Amino acid sequence: MSAPTLQRPAPDEADLQRHFDAVIAAEHRIEPRDWMPDGYRRTLIRQIAQHAHSEIIGMQPEGDWLLAAPSLRRKAILLAKVQDEAGHGMYLYSAAETLGADRADLTDKLIERKQKYSSIFNYPTLTYADVGVIGWLVDGAAICNQVPLCRSSYGPYARAMIRICKEESFHQRQGYELLMTMMRGTPEQRAMVQDAVDRWWWPSLMMFGPPDADSPNSAQSMAWGIKRHSNDELRQRYVDMSVPQAEVLGVTLPDPDLEYDPATGHHRFGAIDWDEFQRVLAGDGPANAERIRRRRAARDDNAWVVEAATAYASKHGS
Numbered sequence: 033m034s035a036p037t038l039q040r041p042a043p044d045e046a047d048l049q050r051h052f053d054a055v056i057a058a059e060h061r062i063e064p065r066d067w068m069p070d071g072y073r074r075t076l077i078r079q080i081a082q083h084a085h086s087e088i089i090g091m092q093p094e095g096d097w098l099l100a101a102p103s104l105r106r107k108a109i110l111l112a113k114v115q116d117e118a119g120h121g122m123y124l125y126s127a128a129e130t131l132g133a134d135r136a137d138l139t140d141k142l143i144e145r146k147q148k149y150s151s152i153f154n155y156p157t158l159t160y161a162d163v164g165v166i167g168w169l170v171d172g173a174a175i176c177n178q179v180p181l182c183r184s185s186y187g188p189y190a191r192a193m194i195r196i197c198k199e200e201s202f203h204q205r206q207g208y209e210l211l212m213t214m215m216r217g218t219p220e221q222r223a224m225v226q227d228a229v230d231r232w233w234w235p236s237l238m239m240f241g242p243p244d245a246d247s248p249n250s251a252q253s254m255a256w257g258i259k260r261h262s263n264d265e266l267r268q269r270y271v272d273m274s275v276p277q278a279e280v281l282g283v284t285l286p287d288p289d290l291e292y293d294p295a296t297g298h299h300r301f302g303a304i305d306w307d308e309f310q311r312v313l314a315g316d317g318p319a320n321a322e323r324i325r326r327r328r329a330a331r332d333d334n335a336w337v338v339e340a341a342t343a344y345a346s347k348h349g350s
């Protein structure tokens with residue numbers, strides 16, 4: 033007669049939920065094999081996929097200047113930056129895969145416009161000053177938004193963000209250095225920088241998402257420790273950070289209502305055009321159609337490479 037096997041009863045859903053809540057309350061990390069509520073998994077896949085899509089689509093506006101960079105040095109810097117964005121996309125798609133998402137399925141959802149990417153990348157880069165302003169303002173906003181995500185409650189996302197933020201800091205500095213160089217140049221170069229700042233300032237404020245009162249996901253995402261600060265908190269932090277940088281650079285931020293409030297220690301700023309934001313999200317920004325068209329072409333034109341690599345891998349058992 034064989035000895036009876038001792039089996040612990042499987043924990044029921046309420047136990048699992050209690051354990052999950054305790055991990056979140058203790059500010060520990062949830063890891064891929066841990067039980068998690070379906071809503072937590074869905075929210076993470078949504079946010080991480082959108083973030084990955086933003087990195088990949090974000091290669092386009094700057095990539096447009098690779099063949100027209102003004103010097104070999106600028107070209108090498110820009111090439112490295114655009115390659116970094118591809119790397120960020122890869123880390124993030126990998127993080128989404130740990131949640132059970134399929135990478136090809138996410139790419140399809142981006143192309144079919146079932147998942148979003150950052151509104152900012154639907155604006156065109158008209159001059160080389162835009163490359164500098166993307167580095168300064170867009171990467172600056174990204175750092176502001178993403179440093180707190182290094183403490184996100186989901187382990188693979190938080191760890192991916194650490195490396196991404198280090199690289200984003202380099203991106204921000206290269207942008208600022210490029211703008212500093214242009215501002216020390218000719219009146220035409222200074223005018224190009226001011227024009228780029230005028231076009232990118234308001235869209236960069238929109239990167240932080242809708243106002244807290246109109247942000248359907250914030251409260252739950254903050255309760256789960258996915259987001260650490262609200263959209264408006266981060267936007268304010270970004271404005272406060274950018275004003276002194278604009279002064280050092282010698283540019284004017286295009287907001288007549290921008291003013292320091294000594295009572296709060298923050299800068300008040302003017303009304304954001306949320307209609308424009310909604311139009312861009314709905315697919316009607318200046319470059320939405322072009323961004324998706326190129327992404328679709330990249331998938332379709334390169335499908336044979338994926339097929340060949342898959343066939344090779346299956347033959348060689350890897």
Ligand code: BYC
Pocket residue numbers: 078079082083084086087088090091117148149150151152170171173174177178238239240241242246247248249250253259263313
């Ligand atoms: N653009 O409830 P909310 C980069 C959507 S990469 C488009 O506040 P949530 C870089 C939002 O998704 C920059 N959509 O949402 C790359 C939601 O839609 P769904 C990307 C936006 O998630 C290359 C709805 O509006 N960074 O910097 O709590 C070169 C309601 O919003 C936007 C990240 O992805 C927007 N701006 O908060 C250079 C960071 N804002 O899904 C630079 C990670 C909101 O309900 N993501 N929506 O249909 C986040 O931190 C958060 O997802 C957000 C939004 C703060 C963006």
